[in-house]
Amino acid sequence: MAGESGGECNRTNAFVVSARKRTLQKIAKTAGEGMLFSVASFVAVIVLFIFYFVARDAVPFFQIRGFSEFFTSSNWYPADDPARFGAFAIIYGSLMVTFGSALIAVPMGVAAAICLSDILPFSIRQYAKPVIEMLAAIPSVAFGFFALVILAPLLQNNGGPLLMWAWWILVSPFMVLAVIVLSDLLTTKITDQERRQQLHIFFLILFGLLSVFLLFKVGTILYGIQILTGTNALNVSIILSFMALPTIVSVSEDALQAVGRDIREGSYALGATRAETIIKTVLPAGSSGILAAVILGIMRALGETMVVWMASGNSSQVPEPWFNYLQAIRTLTATIAGDMGEADQVTGSARFHVLFAMGLLLLVISFISNLVSERIVVRQRKILSGQ
Amino acid sequence: MNIGTRKILDRSFTAVGIGSIIVMAIALMIVVLPIITNGIGAVFFTGTVEHRKMLFSEFKRGDSEGLSSEVASSERYRSKVYDMLTGFETELETMAPEKKVEYKAKYAQVRAALQALLGPLPGDSAPMLTRFKYGQTRWEKSEEKLHDLLYESKWDNSNPDVMSKEYFVSRAIGFQGTSLVKLFPYVKDNLEKMLLPEFTVYWGFITDSSVDSHFFGGIWPEIQGTFFLAVGAMLFAFPLGVVAAVYFTEYARPGFLNSMLRSANSTLAGVPSIVFGMFGLAFFINTLKVSESKSVIAGALTLAIMILPTIIRAAEEAILAVPKTYREASLSLGSTKWNTIATVILPAALPGILTGGVISLGRAAGETAPIIFTAAVSVGSAIGLADVFSSPTPALSWNIYNLASEHEAASQIRHVQYGMVLALVSIVLMLNLSAIVLRARISKKLKG
Structure with missing residues (x-):
């Protein structure tokens, strides 16, 4: 653009643009930027619209029925007469x-x-x-x-x-880990090497048996x-x-x-x-x-x-x-x-x-x-x- | 802690991490594999002569001479069944009244099971619904129906503490001493000759429209509807998204306004999909009245809003990934900012932008909740391009839900449901795979 306009008036001053052209370019630039901005702000407008339109249809519900039934009662009979709207x-x-x-x-x-x-x-x-x-x-x-x-x-x-x-x-891998870690932690304070080893093995067996028992007990209940x-x-x-x-x-x-x-x-x-x-x-x-x-x-x-x-x-x-x-x-x-x-x-x-009241609830939570x-x-x- | 214990903990920590990734991969397998194996069964299966009859009379497809010779050979075996039925009917007339009542009820069950297996029997009035005009079109289904014919299912409620159990009683025992007892072994032995199973490849599953709410025929209307909705959404969202991304990356100045716009973008990305559906109903249909009621255009607009944030984000990332040197080289040659964007940055970022677009296309195709209130309809034929402004359309995602949960005979048409799920999943995964491949190539190219 700049090259073309420069070519018209002066070859040596190729990049000098007349004042009028410069303002035109500036206007075009602002207009373009404004257009880009308006497209980008479209998203914000949509978000506002979503809130407005969901709320517009949600508010009448609270006006008619109030808040307490919706949030505290679990009687959900929307088709009955009288209808019940407990959404708890x-x-x-x-x-x-x-x-x-x-x-x-x-x-x-x-x-x-x-x-x-x-x-x-x-x-x-x-x-x-x-x-x-x-x-x-x-x-x-x-x-x-x-x-x-x-x-x-x-x-x-x-x-x-x-x-x-x-x-x-x-659970069993984590049980094994827990047994190892627990018996280790319980014996770290003991300084006597031999006693510590004995205790360590004792704890390992004790916790091992306990965890196997637990695994089987819960397993049979689940079965x-x-x-x-x-x-x-x-x-x-x-x-x-x-x-x-x-x-x-x-x-x-x-x-x-x-x-x-x-x-x-x-x-x-x-x-x-x-x-x-x-x-x-x-x-x-x-x-x-x-x-x-x-x-x-x-x-x-x-x-x-x-x-x-x-x-x-x-x-x-x-x-x-x-x-x-x-x-x-x-x-x-x-x-x-x-x-x-x-x-x-x-x-x-x-x-x-x-x-729509439910939708509004979801919308607010997600927002x-x-x-x-x-x-x-x-x-x-x-x-x-x-x- | 012991150094040994610490090492064990370290190893097991690694194992937990790798394990959870493996679990995710297995979960993907467990979900996708049955869908693939069962879904393929919608196209490749062992079809019976009833399938070929159905194709010929509903879609005018197949060779009529071959079919009529097949029908003749199957009728030869079927006629014996029909003879047995008429024989038993005459026998029924001669029975004592209380016996007659008892056998009549049992006989009606046998007749119904035979109708399900072989299609209308001689003497039946012409069925209203297409689904009753033919016998079993698929061999594995006819084996199930054969079991229904041979055995009566009963429920054992004797122990109130456990759930009642199903058990089977042979029907032949019930007809002991009558002429009908011969029917059961005969049908069992000659079923193959009556139905003539043969390996079938039914590409029509993809290109045919459905007959009698998906009992027969294919899923073309759904595929086309999904295509219209997804492409329509892209037509709206893609240009908007790219322009917005250009603004965010090239023109936006940090400040309160900009951070508000960005918050709006991430809020929109987090809105639950069902809320988009409500918004589409309340705004596009009830307020703007883009159409009288549900329509493709309303659904496409709703989906467009839903995928807009994804497209913006992907386009932004793609534009930001264009090396700075490109921009500087272009600016140093004297081109304006706008020129640089249009001729240098956007072309360089195009593959990345397209990747985001392809992924969003997949998301629009797979999403159900936004189109429930705005565009989807359970039964319907394929709509023309001119109807997108006025009429709703069946779509894969919605019809999967509808067939699996609301169809009156959902368990009868599992193969259609699986076929539909496979079609949808493969469309979406194909799009995503191509996006992954595209992205890998871009990153290679950008690295040099």
Whole structure:
């Protein structure tokens, strides 16, 4: 542009532009930038719109029915006359599967992230990452189909043995570790070498027998359990944990890699093993980033619709007893998805608006947790770079 | 602590980390493998003569002479079954009244089982639904139905403490002493000759439309609907996302406004997918009225909003990955900032931007919750391109849910469900794999 206009008036002064052209260019530049800005701010407008439109249809519900019934009662009979809109059991169900999936996904995800950032050599990491990405890419409805058609019958028919095997396979290695560590810790104070060795062996045998007893006792109890319905909170929690894992792994891996080499090397120099280095220095330094990862992963589980809709059993009740993961539950997302079709016909009724109230609840929770996790990440980056 | 114990702890720590990655890989396998093995069964299976009959009369496909000779040879064996039935019916008339009532009920069950196996029997009125016009089209299903014919299932409720158990009683015993008792071994021995199973490759599963809510036929309307929705969402979201990314990387100045915009972006990325669906219903359909009710355009717009943050992020990363030297070289040659972006930076970042776009395309294709209220319909034929503004469409993701959870005979059409899941999963995984490969090539190229 500059070259063309210069060529018209003066060859020696190719880059001098007339004042009028310069203002035109400036205007064009501001206009272009303004256009870019308006496109970029489109996202913010959408977020505002989402809040406005969901709230617009949610507010009438609270105006008609108030807050107390929605949050405290578990009588969910939206189609009855008079209708009852107690969503406590539904909210509880949402929290229950979210907690359950976090229980599985957080330890596994953090362990996998540590493995990816600190333990595995680059050549293997290259292949591990696509696996995680594929897990993230599988559509939720495929997971839901798996949960409904394959996992639910499996749990229903062979629930007891499955639980027992899961208990043995998952817990026995940790039991062995605990026995070794405990007997070591109990004997470190003793100075007499021979006595210490004897005591060590004694403790090993004692704790070993105790843990074997515990393993078998709990195993037989689990073996006897009959799962009445395969579409239950446990099923959903397992599947949701696999859906939350990729988020947790990738975000916490970023957090761990942001922790500098110098911290790790300092710890190694003091004679720490790799496990000690990671647990005592790297994890505390990256803890806020990991917390952010956990929040994001949990949000994925809380906001997931298809899996819970297909495989949670959709029964609006607080399980009996309250921690029983083997009973059918119902979640906010599944209620919205399932009831909208029926409520849609009677737009304007409380039945329609209560679903938007649930949506608003989800939206607010996700907004707050996003904000929190973002702040955490920003703060961690500042601390790690500013020190 | 002992140095030995510390070493053991260190090793086991490593083992836990590697173990959890292995568990994830196994989980991926456990989810994907049954879907692949069962899903392939929708296209490659052992089809019976009923399948070829169905293809010929519903889709006008197949060779009519071969089919009629096949039908004739199967009828030769079937006619004996029909003779036995008529023989028993005449026998039934001569029985004592109380015996007659008892046998009549049992006979009705046998007849129903035979109808399920072989299709309408002579003397039946023409069935209303297409699903009853043919016998079993798949050999493994006809073996199940044969079992239903030979054995009656009963439930053992004698022990109230355990769940009731299913057990089977042979039907032949119930007909001891009548002429029908010969029917059961005859059908068992000659089923193959009556149904003529043969290995079938049914590509029509992908290209045909469904017959009688997915009892027969294929999934083309769903595939097409998914394609319309995903591509439509990309048409809206991709240009917007790239332009926004250009703004964020090249023009945005750090400050309150910019951090607000970034927060908005990550908030949008975290909104639960079902809330997008509600928003689409409340905004696009009820407020903007882009269409009377559900439509492809409303669904595509909703999906576009959902994938926008992903596209922006991916495009930003791709633009930031372009080496600084490119930009500086272009600016030093006297080109303006805008020129640099359009002719140097964007082309260099294009593969990376496309990678993000491909991944988002996969996400839009796989997502269900946003289209439930805005675009999806359970049964329907493939819609034309002109109808996208007015009519809803079936889509793979929604119809998987619908067939698996709400279909009146969900357990009868498992092969269709598996086939659909496999189609969806392979579309999404293909897109992701190509993105992974593309990215690997880019990083190689950028490294030099």
